[in-house]
Amino acid sequence: MADFRKSTVYQVYPKSFYDSNGDGLGDLRGITEKLDYIRDLGADYIWITPFFVSPQNDNGYDVEDYYKIDPRYGTMEDFEELAREAGKRGIRLMLDMVFNHTSTRHEWFRKAMEGDEAYKDFYIFRKGKAPGVPPTNWESKFGGSAWEYVEQFDEYYLHLFDVTQADLNWDNPRVREELQKIVRFWMGKGVKGFRFDVVNLISKGAFEDDDQGDGRRFYTDGPHVHEYLKELNEATFGTDAEFITVGEMSSTTLENCYRYAGEDSHELSMVFSFHHLKVDFMGNEKWVIVPFDFQKLKDILYEWQTKMAEHRAWNAVFWCNHDQPRVVSRFGNVKKYWKESAKMLGTVVHCMRGTPYIYQGEELGMTNCGFTDISQYRDVESLNHFRILQDKGLSEENAYQILAIHSRDNSRTPMQWTGGRQAGFTEGEPWIQVSENHSFINAEDEERDEDSILSYYRKLVQLRKDYDVIAYGDFEPLDVRNPSVMAYKRTWEGQELLVICNFYGKETVWSSGQDLDAFCCILGNYEDQRTEKDRAALRPYECMVLYRKK
Ligand code: TEU
Numbered sequence: 001m002a003d004f005r006k007s008t009v010y011q012v013y014p015k016s017f018y019d020s021n022g023d024g025l026g027d028l029r030g031i032t033e034k035l036d037y038i039r040d041l042g043a044d045y046i047w048i049t050p051f052f053v054s055p056q057n058d059n060g061y062d063v064e065d066y067y068k069i070d071p072r073y074g075t076m077e078d079f080e081e082l083a084r085e086a087g088k089r090g091i092r093l094m095l096d097m098v099f100n101h102t103s104t105r106h107e108w109f110r111k112a113m114e115g116d117e118a119y120k121d122f123y124i125f126r127k128g129k130a131p132g133v134p135p136t137n138w139e140s141k142f143g144g145s146a147w148e149y150v151e152q153f154d155e156y157y158l159h160l161f162d163v164t165q166a167d168l169n170w171d172n173p174r175v176r177e178e179l180q181k182i183v184r185f186w187m188g189k190g191v192k193g194f195r196f197d198v199v200n201l202i203s204k205g206a207f208e209d210d211d212q213g214d215g216r217r218f219y220t221d222g223p224h225v226h227e228y229l230k231e232l233n234e235a236t237f238g239t240d241a242e243f244i245t246v247g248e249m250s251s252t253t254l255e256n257c258y259r260y261a262g263e264d265s266h267e268l269s270m271v272f273s274f275h276h277l278k279v280d281f282m283g284n285e286k287w288v289i290v291p292f293d294f295q296k297l298k299d300i301l302y303e304w305q306t307k308m309a310e311h312r313a314w315n316a317v318f319w320c321n322h323d324q325p326r327v328v329s330r331f332g333n334v335k336k337y338w339k340e341s342a343k344m345l346g347t348v349v350h351c352m353r354g355t356p357y358i359y360q361g362e363e364l365g366m367t368n369c370g371f372t373d374i375s376q377y378r379d380v381e382s383l384n385h386f387r388i389l390q391d392k393g394l395s396e397e398n399a400y401q402i403l404a405i406h407s408r409d410n411s412r413t414p415m416q417w418t419g420g421r422q423a424g425f426t427e428g429e430p431w432i433q434v435s436e437n438h439s440f441i442n443a444e445d446e447e448r449d450e451d452s453i454l455s456y457y458r459k460l461v462q463l464r465k466d467y468d469v470i471a472y473g474d475f476e477p478l479d480v481r482n483p484s485v486m487a488y489k490r491t492w493e494g495q496e497l498l499v500i501c502n503f504y505g506k507e508t509v510w511s512s513g514q515d516l517d518a519f520c521c522i523l524g525n526y527e528d529q530r531t532e533k534d535r536a537a538l539r540p541y542e543c544m545v546l547y548r549k550k
Contacts (some may be wrong), residue, residue: 004244005471008461010043011359013322016414019426028074032082039089042461047094057164062103066182083190094193101165124158138215143384170202183236193244200249221256229267244269258311270314276300302477315354320362325410329368340541343456343525347543350460351499353475363457368410378432382407416442469495498546502538510536519546
């Protein structure tokens with residue numbers, strides 16, 4: 001049986017992965033064609049972001065029909081072929097279930113808008129506080145009010161995301177049954193995992209004004225969320241021990257995650273949390289430019305690593321996904337130490353306790369896209385905020401600088417397969433521009449180069465399979481306050497692993513407090529390692545993984 005603690009998940013954003021038919025959009029057949037690449041990386045699962053019928057206002061996170069495949073991505077036959085071919089290579093598929101909301105084009109919402117009371121109760125309709133005043137002051141995650149007025153009812157519906165993504169009413173048992181049916185349908189197609197989109201937002205609490213923030217405290221980790229997840233688990237995937245599930249937890253707390261992903265809680269296998277990816281925000285405010293806070297990054301990662309272990313709960317560990325800027329641009333150094341820093345960052349995550357996720361292109365060291373004009377951006381969140389920032393009085397230039405750092409499009413430019421035309425992604429015109437640096441950052445070149453970031457990631461994935469201490473070991477942070485080094489120790493049945501990472505471009509000497517000569521280096525991003533007694537001399541962005549068995 002596949003052990004998710006030894007597994008690595010590869011995330012595919014189909015629209016930008018590989019275009020098999022020249023229409024400029026990636027598709028399911030494109031994934032099938034590239035399965036050998038994913039197998040060679042060593043991934044056990046592929047998480048594919050939504051490819052269901054959708055108006056694509058939020059690139060498929062606005063689902064119109066959960067049972068059908070958007071023709072832009074292919075057909076059900078294409079999906080079945082993908083599942084078969086993946087299976088032949090020992091790779092399992094993990095689908096993305098967007099159950100907090102549906103597209104307003106979903107049949108349920110259309111019926112609601114026709115005044116069908118049963119379907120109105122699938123969503124969250126409320127009276128305004130006064131004429132022209134929404135029920136609460138909550139803000140949409142994509143900017144503006146979270147409520148949209150519907151004239152014919154003189155009511156508003158809730159949308160925590162885009163106005164075309166209406167929140168479902170999970171308190172209605174019929175909604176929960178319908179969602180269970182969808183899960184069972186895809187289980188029947190042979191998938192072996194699910195990622196549940198923003199699943200900690202499904203249970204809304206009191207509908208009150210938030211005088212402290214944007215409203216999130218009223219619906220995040222809400223009153224019935226654990227009960228609803230247990231119910232979903234028991235009614236569907238919980239019956240299959242081989243299934244893995246991961247919940248995307250927006251602004252969550254550790255205490256809730258012990259339960260979401262607890263060994264005995266019968267909710268989910270693991271959680272994505274995002275606190276470590278807000279260390280370059282100002283509080284919850286993403287649309288600002290501040291340098292990343294290294295100490296905070298360590299403190300958060302260490303806290304999640306140790307506390308989740310203490311409570312026998314499991315993390316998903318990751319830097320990148322389709323909503324995050326590229327990690328090497330964010331916490332590394334693309335100008336001078338692109339390769340070193342990309343490898344170091346990969347090491348940090350892959351040696352941690354948890355199931356690592358690699359987002360397409362991360363294994364190549366793909367960087368932020370470098371867009372300089374609004375016409376290049378596609379993401380609804382970026383387009384909205386470009387306007388909002390200027391409405392707040394920022395200059396256009398400043399708005400561009402912020403977008404360049406934080407836009408979700410940074411991760412959505414096409415996968416860089418070759419140094420040739422359109423990076424080998426499409427024969428046609430891509431839906432979003434290819435990054436110029438594909439001439440030197442691309443899979444074809446990196447496959448041939450033993451020293452490439454890709455070759456290094458392959459080793460990282462293999463390490464977890466070879467060394468039980470990585471999969472099962474305890475986690476202990478070392479030298480917590482060191483201003484430039486992140487170091488930690490993993491221990492398991494007489495095995496010890498030391499992971500030592502320099503996060504900066506300056507050399508530094510790290511003292512371990514134990515004799516490093518007793519260890520052997522099983523991976524590093526420089527050819528040799530300069531360790532002596534209890535000291536490691538670290539070059540810019542140097543990392544090393546040291547191992548010993550007592
Ligand atoms: O994202 C949830 C979410 O709140 C964030 O990742 C969000 O995109 C970002 O923090 C805003 O700054 C999930 C999906 O991953 C994302 O692609 C969807 O847009 C969103 O849910 C709505 O379904």
